[in-house]
Amino acid sequence: MTKLIDLTRTLSHVDKSTFPAKLLPLLRIIAPDIEYVDHSMGAKIMQFLFKCPAEHLPDGEGWAEENLSISSHLGTHVDAPWHYGSTCAGKPAKTVDEIPLEELYCDGVVLDLTHKRTSGDAITIDDLKEALGRTGYIIKEGDAVLIRTDHDKFDLTDEVRYNYPGMTRESTLWLAEQGAKIGGTDALGWDRPFHVMIEDYQKSGDKSKIWDAHFACRDVELYVVQQLANLEQLPSHGFKVSFFPIKLERASAAPARVVAFVD
8 A cells, every 4th residue: 555645844824923033035935825715704705706795605604715925946846947947958058838747757766864853954965875875775866855954843933944955066966867757855945045146255265165966957957856854754666756836937036835645
């Protein structure tokens, strides 16, 4: 029997006053603005539409609905090549609605990098090789490689959550060279944390330090999936996983419901 494991982070409102002030620019990709329309308000809408009295509705209630204001990069989401630039591997970059669904349903492998949790350090090629060696799995063409950091276990308002280990240009290209088509992480981002990259760039003046793991995907077509959850519930390999984003026309990314299928 196949077990379904939800790898998607639940989206919920976050009180802006409780969010770390220095991280406020990130809030737009962490939490949505949600307007809850309850059954009472829904009843008023239905009374207006149907020109009916409230007693003609069950228990005087109408529908419930929510109005959302979200970034296309909110929560668990799939990055399309268009996010990294207008071209990818010398061709026009795909937008999220142009990614073939067949490439978003594939075999997966989990690489345990939890020993680097809260460090803000780079995940190197050697780190990947060591973690992959522990699984006994060989990455093949079209696979999804999921980086487990356990940073999804920290509260959204905890600054530690945002000091995750992240990929580099070199380690990203190495995954693609092994055949990976999707790179996923349970951290906020695929790269090292922004404060780490910014400090590195400002100290060195080296332009290669700017968003290098994402910009590596201008050279190879790799779909990046960020803000996954529950990777600890998966075996290291031997499962299928689907990454199906909302079909937003001409978008650089879209929120997705990511589900693993484990026999």
